[in-house]
Amino acid sequence: MTSSSPPRQERLRVLLLACVQFTHLMDFMIIMPLGPEFIRLFSLSTAQFGALVSAYTLASAAMGVLGVFWVDRFDRKRTLLVIYAGFIAATLACGAAQSHLWLLAARTLAGACAGLMSAVIMAIVADVVPPERRGRAIGTVLSTLGLSAVAGVPLGLGLASVLGWRMPFWVICGLAAIAWLGLARLLPALDQHLTAAPGKRQENPLAALVSPQLVLGWALTFSVVFSSFLLIPYLSAYMVGNVGLTQTDLPWVYLAGGAATLFTARKMGQLADRHGAARVLAWLLIGTVGPHLVFTHLPPSPLPVVMGVFVVFMALTSTRAIPAIALISAKVPPALRGRFMAVNMAASDAASGLSAWVSGLMLATAPGGALIGFGAAGWLAVAVTTLSLSILWAFTRSAVRAPQGTEPRQSLT
Template identity: 60%
Template structure:
């Protein structure tokens, strides 16, 4: 959200190649995935508040460091540090929600938190670009660092201790052995997350290029289209969370996975169309695609005991980040670009995304045969 809009200026300031800039973007996600795996070693051994504050402090420092970067290497290392902290921090946030929010309200809580992604698209991106155009590319990093530091202080003062999982572990004896974390049901949960994210990211990195090169939009139209998509995800997140609480995460997730087949196939095979039609297809795509994460997280957190929850979600975050990077890499090997900027092979990626979504439905069906009741899982 912060780096990609600054691409043109960073390319000029540091003399980066397209591959070098791509490394800046991917370093964040890859570092997040790697740290997610390392989080298995310690994440459930701390009070979640302390873990959150430690990781958030690292994120603040790394973000401010990006603003002071005097070389591409400095910026790359700062991005790696920020991504490493952010991935585990997201896992801790979801673990806190699962520990503190009753199961019957957990979907709405997750939807509320995840609506922040919609806010960042609607408000954050244009505001960041405006700040950069006025005060330079370093200013957005400093502004985000300052805002994050204020939020860190508020969390330090206001967030209660989240150590119920430690008390339960002391009552029950030593932490569960490592094989409990790798039980078949837990592996299926990671597989579900991987397939859900993989299907979407086969297409997401190339949507803007497809809309300009194949559908006839101008570059200036993209900000309006993405604004509509971000606004739609902002308002739909809480609604999907409410449906998840009311009807159960498996049913809502299954409905979203099947419903997403439509925009996957429609958007990748549509011909040049008016801007309003393209925007409507994009809004439908983003709403269904981003909304699937809410019941997915609600489902897997209900299946994992508190003593394993932090470590399980850290690996789940690694699965999500790994899926996004691998999917983008996979699409890049099947999509080619014509001299006028149009994409060839994007339709095949639509079929592949639909197939992966159907695979996710199959995984969900297997998991759904032995779903832990929400109240029992919470208690």
């Protein structure tokens, strides 16, 4: 059930979906650098601000699970338009917030919409882009993470410093409204999955998702994200406390890392199309072992050395999701894609939150600010990455029994 749209239309639709993903990533990321302003303005404790950040991902994970019961029962275009409208309303409420509780409620609603939005976007990409070009399309959509780091967050902070903290939310709402109109005008009806399995509409929506093969897909996503987020939340504290950088060095380091992610995301998508998503994911999993160990054991070093190691770390680690999603989406039949990707995104959100918590239990802070135990966290990340390779091997050899429309499986060999 893959659309035969001309390449130009296909590229335009993929870019439009990338714009949607960009607005939601900007909305997620902008809250963290605005933390000092929120703490001062609303008299928040550190724990209250942490809840403000985590409310987004927790709501996203919860809605991903709830989406199983309805996300595949409607036209994907209409589903995305409704969810995106809710996201725009929630972001508007963030910009209008007058209290901590108001902002917390708005962030929760935005996260709930964003989690399902990402799942529907990936399901649409899998529906409208043929397997031989799907890796590149997913790379385009996920490259928005690097773009938001390179351009979005600095511009948002600039707007906040000049026009106040509310302005970044207004701008995100404006961009999202334009993207919503583009979706409504340019995206075709996407309801072929509703007829892919006649007579199955009233089945238990969970029944088709409990096969061992599909569970392996979730386990693969969970392990890949878990190993990454054991380290990512604490990179800045480690660079300042252990490696010898200053706070003023960090923007340049993250700018370089974001630029590397932006560049490599599309390249990894192209490699996945050329060599197979399973093989490229295996290469990336093996290739991240070195950077994870080097970075987590890095002694005090000059800025260019730290920046070089960080660029390699981010370019490889942050692009592992591209072949993973391309591989998993190809294994899932069209009639199951929406609900499967909803739970898959929930698995990703849960992995990021749980792994950050596990790392926090392993780490301690010395009186001078250095992190104690980060090297052990690096070894744990390598161990989980090795587990990911085993799950990948099992997943590529599984055969998903599901309604008509399953695409050919990919193998590591």
